[in-house]
Amino acid sequence: MSQPPAPLIDLQNVTYAPEGKAVLSGITLRADERRIGVVGRNGSGKTTLARIMAGLIAPDSGKVRIDGTDVAKDRKAALRRVGILFQNPDHQIIFPTVEEEIAFGLTQMGQPAEEAAEGVARVLARFEKEHWARAAIHQLSQGQRQLVCLMSVLAMAPTLIILDEPFAGLDIPTTRQLERVLAGLDVTLVLITHAPEAVQGYDRVLWIDEGKILRDGAAQPVLAAFTQRMAQIGDGDDLSHLAG
Numbered sequence: 717m718s719q720p721p722a723p724l725i726d727l728q729n730v731t732y733a734p735e736g737k738a739v740l741s742g743i744t745l746r747a748d749e750r751r752i753g754v755v756g757r758n759g760s761g762k763t764t765l766a767r768i769m770a771g772l773i774a775p776d777s778g779k780v781r782i783d784g785t786d787v788a789k790d791r792k793a794a795l796r797r798v799g800i801l802f803q804n805p806d807h808q809i810i811f812p813t814v815e816e817e818i819a820f821g822l823t824q825m826g827q828p829a830e831e832a833a834e835g836v837a838r839v840l841a842r843f844e845k846e847h848w849a850r851a852a853i854h855q856l857s858q859g860q861r862q863l864v865c866l867m868s869v870l871a872m873a874p875t876l877i878i879l880d881e882p883f884a885g886l887d888i889p890t891t892r893q894l895e896r897v898l899a900g901l902d903v904t905l906v907l908i909t910h911a912p913e914a915v916q917g918y919d920r921v922l923w924i925d926e927g928k929i930l931r932d933g934a935a936q937p938v939l940a941a942f943t944q945r946m947a948q949i950g951d952g953d954d955l956s957h958l959a960g
């Protein structure tokens with residue numbers, strides 16, 4: 717019998733337990749959907765799951781494959797497979813100018829400087845931001861810095877982009893603009909969010925709770941159950957339910 721083709725996201729029984737404390741346990745996820753939402757309470761393990769999927773941390777046990785690649789082991793190949801966008805662009809940005817920042821990932825992938833410069837120019841042109849090339853990043857607004865991070869990720873043309881609460885701290889127009897940009901992208905997106913409405917049109921939603929997948933399925937039922945449970949906890953008097 718021939719094996720079914722491996723899905724783009726293939727996590728098998730993933731456990732991550734730094735200092736013996738289980739942050740993620742028994743995570744098995746096979747996913748090929750183009751738009752995947754991840755919801756869950758503070759401290760439930762969402763960011764850790766994102767970092768595992770991006771190969772930034774290795775699981776303590778289990779298997780992580782993205783597009784067939786062990787992303788924690790093969791970092792160079794991982795850059796072509798997965799891009800990650802953090803909530804705070806300042807945790808991502810390391811260079812003083814926009815062009816240097818975008819070029820960095822491309823040179824990390826092994827592109828010579830000239831080719832990387834072409835890639836930078838292409839992505840800036842795509843967003844009509846050619847005039848940002850020499851701009852000092854610290855003079856851009858948070859939303860603009862978030863866009864620089866997104867352009868840096870897109871320049872590397874990964875198959876999968878993971879977004880960890882990318883709208884936190886952004887005003888409504890900037891959020892809408894970024895949402896529109898994301899909606900138009902021809903890549904697989906995993907969006908981690910505290911805002912159920914941000915993923916209501918998604919193909920699949922995971923609800924992470926205490927390091928495990930509590931619910932996994934179509935957006936509507938998972939989000940309905942999640943929202944109801946969050947309201948229940950929020951309305952209760954028991955402060956022991958507060959995250960942390």
Ligand SMILES: Nc1ncnc2c1ncn2[C@@H]1O[C@H](COP(=O)(O)OP(=O)(O)OP(=O)(O)O)[C@@H](O)[C@H]1O
Nearest residue numbers: 734735737739756757758759760761762763764765
């Ligand atoms: N390396 C580590 N060592 C110890 N504890 C860790 C480590 N990494 C994560 N944790 C803990 O694991 C839990 C989950 O953290 P994580 O950031 O993944 O949650 P989250 O769901 O993204 O939370 P939030 O919604 O608040 O961003 C937290 O209690 C965190 O302190």
